[in-house]
Amino acid sequence: MTPEIRDLADGDWPSVWEIVREVVQARETFPYDPDMTSAEARSMWVEGASGRTVVAVFDGKIVGTAKMGPNRPGPGAHIATASFMVAAAARGRGVGTALCRDAVAWARSAGYAGVQFNAVVETNRAAVDLYRREGFDIIGTVPRSFSHPVHGRVGLHIMFLEF
Amino acid sequence: MTPEIRDLADGDWPSVWEIVREVVQARETFPYDPDMTSAEARSMWVEGASGRTVVAVFDGKIVGTAKMGPNRPGPGAHIATASFMVAAAARGRGVGTALCRDAVAWARSAGYAGVQFNAVVETNRAAVDLYRREGFDIIGTVPRSFSHPVHGRVGLHIMFLEF
Numbered sequence: 001m002t003p004e005i006r007d008l009a010d011g012d013w014p015s016v017w018e019i020v021r022e023v024v025q026a027r028e029t030f031p032y033d034p035d036m037t038s039a040e041a042r043s044m045w046v047e048g049a050s051g052r053t054v055v056a057v058f059d060g061k062i063v064g065t066a067k068m069g070p071n072r073p074g075p076g077a078h079i080a081t082a083s084f085m086v087a088a089a090a091r092g093r094g095v096g097t098a099l100c101r102d103a104v105a106w107a108r109s110a111g112y113a114g115v116q117f118n119a120v121v122e123t124n125r126a127a128v129d130l131y132r133r134e135g136f137d138i139i140g141t142v143p144r145s146f147s148h149p150v151h152g153r154v155g156l157h158i159m160f161l162e163f
Numbered sequence: 164m165t166p167e168i169r170d171l172a173d174g175d176w177p178s179v180w181e182i183v184r185e186v187v188q189a190r191e192t193f194p195y196d197p198d199m200t201s202a203e204a205r206s207m208w209v210e211g212a213s214g215r216t217v218v219a220v221f222d223g224k225i226v227g228t229a230k231m232g233p234n235r236p237g238p239g240a241h242i243a244t245a246s247f248m249v250a251a252a253a254r255g256r257g258v259g260t261a262l263c264r265d266a267v268a269w270a271r272s273a274g275y276a277g278v279q280f281n282a283v284v285e286t287n288r289a290a291v292d293l294y295r296r297e298g299f300d301i302i303g304t305v306p307r308s309f310s311h312p313v314h315g316r317v318g319l320h321i322m323f324l325e326f
Binding site for chain 1: 187190193194195196197234235236237238239240241242276277279281282301302303304305306307308309310311316319321323325
């Protein structure tokens with residue numbers, strides 16, 4: 001069973017914030033401020049006109065979310081980037097894969113030339129393996145650039161899929 | 164002769180903006196919006212409390228500028244990043260080298276574990292060679308991710324110096 005992916009709607013934020021807060025407070029997968037407020041997270045996660053924020057829904061419940069848009073302005077704006085978060089209780093059910101495929105399809109249809117992930121934590125095997133299955137290559141790894149609460153300083157991969 | 168490097172002071176912005184505008188409008192070295200306004204550039208270039216913005220001065224004239232700070236928040240905040248711009252008329256006089264050495268020294272003394280450059284345009288040989296001389300390695304290159312007005316789509320290097 002595949003989750004439904006749809007654009008973020010009015011009223012979704014409290015459910016999305018639960019997921020974002022859980023993920024950033026764990027400090028295991030995102031180099032984001034773990035103490036960010038709901039307002040700060042909303043301004044960071046909800047994309048403007050050049051991007052898109054979506055939710056993944058299982059049985060009417062929001063279990064994941066993604067944001068996507070240009071990776072850089074100006075001369076870098078033909079490459080997209082995207083970020084994905086899945087509620088801990090919903091992992092292992094294909095939510096991340098569905099979100100990733102949706103983002104790649106969006107980037108293709110919006111005319112981007114590829115999708116770049118700037119900071120994939122190397123110990124986040126589920127994410128690294130998922131992106132590889134979807135065709136992303138590891139461009140390089142910045143060693144010891146992420147402070148993991150269990151594994152200490154681990155590397156961040158730059159990953160890239162060119163269309 | 165080495166330029167003086169000092170913190171950005173009140174009244175410096177018009178001179179710094181001339182350099183930033185020249186560099187971003189050339190579209191050759193920075194993936195920044197070439198149409199940014201002075202106010203947008205100022206908010207992007209002038210760092211807050213966790214970072215630092217400096218100018219390089221030759222004979223009382225501002226000929227270069229740099230900004231530096233944490234590369235990422237939270238679990239990525241032990242790695243610094245920095246950006247350098249030199250006025251076209253002042254290139255080839257060691258201004259970039261002086262700015263780079265100052266930023267690396269600042270990052271060391273501030274307790275960072277290294278300095279990462281996220282997007283060094285591969286055709287910007289002066290910058291790539293300078294960073295290599297200062298000890299930075301190319302971690303990887305995202306191909307065709309920068310639209311150069313002369314060379315077309317060229318790669319962006321991720322470069323890193325670990326202390």
